[in-house]
Amino acid sequence: MLAYIGRRAILAIFTVWAISVLSFVIIQLPPGDYVTSYIAQMASTGSVVSDEEAEALRIQYGLGQPIYVQYLKWMGQIVQGNFGMSMEWRRPVTEVIGERLWLTVVVSVAALMLTWALALPIGIYSAVRQYSVGDYLATFVGFIGLAVPNFLLALVLLYLGFVLFNAHIGGLFSPELQDAPWSAARVWDLLKHLPIPALILGLAGTAQQIRIMRANLLDELRKPYVVTARSKGLPESRVILKYPVRVALNPFASTIGYTLPYIVSGSIIVSLVLGLPTVGPLLLKALIAQDMFLAGTIVLMLGVMTVIGTLISDILLVWIDPRIRLEET
Amino acid sequence: MRTRTLRSRLMIVGIAMTLIGAVAVGALAQGAGKSLIGKLEGPEVVTDAAKAPKSFHEAPQFAALVKAGKLPPVAERIGQDPLVIKPLHEIGKYGGTWRAGFTGPADFWNGFRCCSGPDHLMFWDYTGDKVVPNLARGLEMQDGGRAWLVHLRRGMKWSDGKPFTADDFVFWFEDIYRNKDLMPTPSAALAINGKQGVIEKVDTHTVRFKFPEPYYMLPDVLAGSTDLAGQWGAYKGMGGFAPAHYLKQFHPKYVGEAELDRKVKDAKFDSWVRMFLAKNDWALNPDLPVLSPWKTVTPINTPTWTLERNPYSVFVDTAGNQLPYIDRVVLTLAENLEVINLRAIAGEYDYASRHMDLGKLPVFLENQAKGGYKVYLDPGDYGGDMIIKFNLNYDADPEIAKWFNTADFRRALSLGIDRDQINETFWLGTGTPGSVVPVDSNKYNPGPQYRKLWSTLDVKKANEMLDKIGLSKKDAQGYRLRSDGKGRLRIEIMTLGGQFVQYTQISEMIREQWKKIGIDLTVQEVERSLALKRTAANEQQLGAWNNDGSEHLFTFPLHVFPFELAAVASSGPHYVKWFHSAGAQGKEPEPRMKELMEKWKKAFGVPEKERIQLGKDIWKIAAEEVYIIGVVGMGPASMGVRVVKTNMGNIPSRMYNSPDGKTPGISRPATFYYKK
Secondary structure, eight states: HHHHHHHHHHHHHHHHHHHHHHHHHHHOSSOOOOOOOOHHHHHHHTTTHHHHHHHHHHHHHHSSSSSSHHHHHHHHHHHTTTOOOOOOSSBHHHHHHHHHHHHHHHHHHHHHHHHHHHHHHHHHHHHHTTTHHHHHHHHHHHHHHHHHHHHHHHHHHHHHHHHHOOOOSSSSSOGGGTTOOOOHHHHHHHHHHHHHHHHHHHHHHHHHHHHHHHHHHHHHHHHHHHHHHHHHHOOHHHHHHHHHHHHHHHHHHHHHHHHHHHHHHHHHHHHHHOOOHHHHHHHHHHHHHTTTHHHHHHHHHHHHHHHHHHHHHHHHHHHHOHHHHHHHH | HHHHHHHHHHHHHOOOHHHHHHHHTTTOOOTGGGGGGOOOOEEEEEGGGGGSSSSSSSSSHHHHHTTTTSOOOOHHOOOOOOEEOOSSSOOOOOOOOOEEEEEEEGGGHHHHHHHHHHOSSSEEEESSSEESSSEEEEEEEEEEGEEEEEEEEOOBBBBSSSSHHHHHHHIIIIIIIIIITTOOOOOGGGEEEEEEEEEEEEEETEEEOOOOOOOHHHHHHSSSSSTSSGGGGGGGOOOOOOOOOOOOOGTTTOOOOHHHHHHHHHHOOSHHHHHHHTOOOOTOTSSOOSSSSSEEEETTTTSSEEEEEEEEEEEEEETOOOSSOEEEEEEEOEEEEEEEHHHHHTTTOOOEEEOOOOGGGHHHTTHHHHTTTTEEOOSSSSSSSSEEEOOOTOOHHHHHHHHHHHHHHHHHHHTTOOOOOOHHHHHTTTTTOOOSSOOTTTTOOOOOOHHTTTOEEEEEEEEHHHHHHOOOOOOTTSOOOTSSSSOOOOOEEEEESHHHHHHHHHHHHHHHHHHHHHEEEEEEEEEEHHHHHHHTTTTOSEEEEOTTTTTTTTTOOTTTTSSSSSOOSOOOOOHHHHHHHTTTOOOOOOOOHHHHHHHHHTTSSSSSSHHHHHHHHHHHHHHHHHHEEEEEEEETTTEEEEEETTEEESSBBBOOOTTTTTGGGGGGGGEEEEEE
């Protein structure tokens, strides 16, 4: 087992290196550079950047250098623990990401927990009571949840929240607590703002997971070992929860690999619409502004998360599914 | 592919919001928007020293600090020559927090417009037409315009209490402007006919700007949003002055190399230049001494950009109260324009005009009572909220290049646009259809007939003109054929999405309208970096944009003739090179364009009266030749929808709306106050 993890870890390092090269190249692909997008941004707000100024900026940011020189410079800094300076935010990248990262984790974990808390029981119910009224209802709601784009739902909820309840628009904090130091009041404020984003983010995932759980469980329920267990006289709840459900959980475990990066990037549009101070909108803006070091660092971070996530799900699968464990030894 | 889906999703977000707005459109009768446009008014600068207040008052928190001995008395802080502003309606009261939104570190204009004073040496009166003294007590012309004396206010101080003197100008000029690392290329603002001027100290409170040739335009250049206009340009090393006592610690001339390197490393910058410019940034560095009424206390690269009153503000009202009245300005980050608009509709902002979307006007109006605010419209003075530029240098297709350089082709296309339909649909009737010329009251406006010249709907005449120039053959669908026999004449317009004006949608409407004159238009919306690259590479045919700022013809010329290479819509990149290299590079323009450019250049060195005539001539040529089609202008599309809490005082019913006026800076937000 340890050797297995060790092998995977070495592979992971190479994967991450490849990701860093790729991410840097991809960010450079669109036409122009940070300075062109800066000029365009200024133009949209009625301001002018002269040609001389643009040239001066390019020199200052080192944008005229060949791409591999820029990459090596960046890598050289990263090895020393310095991820560079965000061109747009004019702050160290780690600072810019840092303050948003854990808020992202809070929102996304809340969404994930909500998804699982809803999807697993409903999925099991739907499978066990296939074609019952409850199953049809869950299926119906599930498909609607899948079909409605969640950013649209976010907009509608925002508007309704304002019209009906006079709720504060967007964000994770009330304006007066935005910059306050952490306190019980601020945590409570965060918790009050959390349900709507968590619900919206979790809804599409919930629908999907219900369907997956239902389909998997249906497959398992018809297998002979279930019949055997039942004929042995085990109570129905134990028959279902102990064996087929455990097997049906496989896909949940194996998707953790991309659940982790999804936590950060999957919610870009919803976060944008809801005005959430998370990493998603930051990535989008960094890509649009071609803020290379910021975008590069986030993409790199997502890559590392995918790699770690995959590792975790492999280990989890070994633990959940005895069949995989057998193959391993 | 991925960005495309993302973009189209974002577009759906926009459409969804528009739909919500459309539900409420019924509430707004056609054209009712016009009634929201009030009388142009604003505060005034009192220049008569005899009328200046003799004693001064201050905000309670400063009075307490003075009492505790932590701050010098108010009269000492303001100095002998206060900048006196007569508030629009009445003397205000101290206190309160002004809440608004901003979209991130690139939105720094937001804070400069509201809270910088503005800190220009000279500035405009509320009409935006006349230059009045501002931070400078006055200007004095010498030597036939070759030299200008700037008289500073005696006893005026930076926000840290250190004196503001001629040394701050000399430091800026010698150590920032003339430092090749900080400023690789000189500014056109400090040059006349391409020849650089110098800044020198006369005495503590007098500075001289000296030029090799007469520079009559200098007062306008100091007043407008140019490189010589205060600390808004400081982040790029511009400004005309800088706090020498503070910045010297970051400049290699004044500190040892080793010490500077250590500072750069500690602050994690990659060069001293980046660090110096960041330290010199009004919006970014709370430690930077400033001259504005409010100063940054939490920087723009955090979720809340906060500004607080400057204890050494030189601005006072006519009763001697040190300005501003409002204690703090809090701008909260909202990375999405929909969120900003929705927050304004919900009444979460006290005053907002930036980022407010004209398309949501009905929703704004509907929620006025509930949100506790009032909506004002501030139409611009420039002729085109939407203009269409012909790229006169387009050369990828000789046939299209030929027509773009044919005046009657350009005129006919302009005659084929139904501007009233566009105005009603996209401006809710609040704009003015017409050519590119600025508002009739503008001093450079050549006369009312030029608004209509080649700019009214006349399909019959347009068709006749196109037939006559050699485009009479049509295909089965009724579209005109190319004269070189290569099929249908197709032209392309490049637009940008996500702007204050819906260029793409309007262009689609023009595409339909041009079918009647047999012109096949392709509308292509592109991402903005691509747009810049394509204009610079001379790949754009038609480009849609606005000509905001062009009412100040001589400080904002880039939408009048080809002036900047880096433009999202260009009239001709080769002409830009020709113009700036005095004919050494690029391509020589056709005679009338050349005439226009020469008149513009000439205007900087002649007295005002002559300059006004030159300005009129320039607009005449622009309207006659239709190098740029004006569609609808003088509307409130760009930052002209103003949402203000009803308890805010000294709010003008209409204000001059322009980047040069740093609107609402033109209305002196330091005089705004809360009635209760």
